[in-house]
Amino acid sequence: MTLPTQARNATSLSSLKTIDAYLAALRKQLWELTPEDANDIVEEIRMHILDKTEDKTGDKTGDETASDTPPETFSATIAALGTPAELANKYCTEEMLARGRAARSPAYMARSVGRWALLTLVGVAVFSVSVVGYCLGGFLFMLGMLKLLHPFLTGVYGAWSEQNSYFSSSFRWQSGGPNTPDELLGWWLLPIGLIVGGGLLLLTFRFDNWSIRKFWRPRKWQEF
Amino acid sequence: MSEARQPVPESAEKWEVQLRKGSLELAILAALWDGRLYGLEILRYLENKSELVVVEGTAYPLLNRLRALGLVASEWVESDQGHPRKYYSLTAAGRQRALDMSRIWARFSGSMSNLLAPLKKETEDEFEQDMQDRSLKKDGRP
Numbered sequence: 148m149t150l151p152t153q154a155r156n157a158t159s160l161s162s163l164k165t166i167d168a169y170l171a172a173l174r175k176q177l178w179e180l181t182p183e184d185a186n187d188i189v190e191e192i193r194m195h196i197l198d199k200t201e202d203k204t205g206d207k208t209g210d211e212t213a214s215d216t217p218p219e220t221f222s223a224t225i226a227a228l229g230t231p232a233e234l235a236n237k238y239c240t241e242e243m244l245a246r247g248r249a250a251r252s253p254a255y256m257a258r259s260v261g262r263w264a265l266l267t268l269v270g271v272a273v274f275s276v277s278v279v280g281y282c283l284g285g286f287l288f289m290l291g292m293l294k295l296l297h298p299f300l301t302g303v304y305g306a307w308s309e310q311n312s313y314f315s316s317s318f319r320w321q322s323g324g325p326n327t328p329d330e331l332l333g334w335w336l337l338p339i340g341l342i343v344g345g346g347l348l349l350l351t352f353r354f355d356n357w358s359i360r361k362f363w364r365p366r367k368w369q370e371f
Numbered sequence: 372m373s374e375a376r377q378p379v380p381e382s383a384e385k386w387e388v389q390l391r392k393g394s395l396e397l398a399i400l401a402a403l404w405d406g407r408l409y410g411l412e413i414l415r416y417l418e419n420k421s422e423l424v425v426v427e428g429t430a431y432p433l434l435n436r437l438r439a440l441g442l443v444a445s446e447w448v449e450s451d452q453g454h455p456r457k458y459y460s461l462t463a464a465g466r467q468r469a470l471d472m473s474r475i476w477a478r479f480s481g482s483m484s485n486l487l488a489p490l491k492k493e494t495e496d497e498f499e500q501d502m503q504d505r506s507l508k509k510d511g512r513p
Contacts, residue, residue, distance in 0.1 A: 188435065190447075191410060191457045195427065198411050201453075229428035237432040245439035 165221060166196055169231060176235030179262055180242060188238060192228065199224045244359070257281065260355050273358045280351030284344050291340025302336065391423060395433060397476060398423055400461065400469035403443060407460035410434065434459060442468050 170189050177185035200220050228234055243259040257277065264274035294302075332339065402408060402416045414430055417423045437443045442465035449455045461469065487494075 184435075187445075187457070188431075192431065194454050194456055195410055195431070197454060198456075199427075224427075227427045228431075234428050234432070237428060238435055241432040241436040242439055245436040 166193065169196075169225060172231035173235055176231050177238060179239045184242075192234075195228075196221070196224055257355070259359065263359070269358075273355065277351055277355055280347055280354065284347030284349075284351060287340045287344030288348060289340075289344070291337050291342075291344055294334075294337045294340060298334075298337075302332070392429070394476075395423075395425060395429070396437070397469070397472045398425075399430070399433065399437065400442065400465060400472065403459060403461045403465070404469060407446075407458040409448075409456040409458050413459065437465070441465075 170193055174185060174189045177188060243262055260274050260277050263270035398417055399413060402413050408416060410431060414425050417425050438445055441462055443459045444462050445457050445459050447455050448458050
């Protein structure tokens with residue numbers, strides 16, 4: 148069966164448009180990865196679709212057969228790849244898993260957990276704990292560092308309020324620092340801040356690592 | 372879904388899917404043992420060599436993960452006819468991992484065979500018939 152040239156061109160053009168639409172959607176969904184990685188993946192998938200559709204049409208003797216892809220072949224290839232959202236999700240979660248295990252850097256881990264939080268409830272829980280852990284740990288560590296740099300300006304102040312019998316404490320910059328009577332920790336702030344803060348950061352990082360290994364499950368891919 | 376109501380036949384199939392999925396990583400590393408291949412070549416290689424039909428949507432992200440783990444390296448190569456292709460090859464770490472995994476595999480399948488010996492009589496005829504059918508199909512004969 149031979150199609151008139153115009154019809155054939157229309158077929159190949161419309162299928163190419165669909166490939167581009169597919170890849171554009173995929174590229175959009177890969178925002179989580181670095182731009183270089185994402186572009187690389189999109190190019191690879193483009194070549195795959197081209198290879199696949201050429202292959203199924205038969206031999207690659209002429210340009211006409213190569214470009215004249217029946218729509219069902221294209222859709223079969225797409226079906227095997229999954230929708231752009233499915234495919235991108237697999238890329239992102241696989242990548243997250245690899246990085247989470249391989250890179251072992253807190254920044255990457257935090258990003259991974261952030262992405263995970265978008266996917267599942269457990270992810271949300273782990274993400275919340277991490278945020279609190281990193282913030283508190285970071286704050287304490289910073290206090291310790293400040294104490295080291297500006298010992299007489301940094302301090303934790305607190306006092307019993309006799310009337311209401313509650314303990315009020317605050318962190319302030321105050322001239323006089325450790326010498327003021329309501330300063331609580333004095334030089335202890337330095338080791339406590341650094342050790343407790345650093346420990347908390349490390350613990351949170353460990354917790355993220357552990358949760359990813361323990362709870363991370365591939366998402367059930369949904370059709371869109 | 373109506374299939375969900377027949378748990379017995381489906382559960383074996385599901386198990387097979389998991390089994391294939393679990394061995395895919397090793398299968399890909401093994402496919403690259405003799406040299407670099409691009410994505411579609413890997414898929415075809417697996418299909419021809421092992422009848423391990425791999426869904427593209429699973430294989431490419433997995434390849435990307437193996438690359439991120441440093442087990443495979445990738446490079447774009449211009450080809451004479453057609454378009455450039457992204458070739459994958461094993462890194463030193465990847466070769467080591469493939470060896471480790473294949474050792475574990477050999478040990479595992481050996482002990483599994485021992486365990487399955489009592490079932491062998493029942494399954495072996497079916498298996499041989501199945502293999503014959505497959506090789507006939509491959510040769511293109513009816």
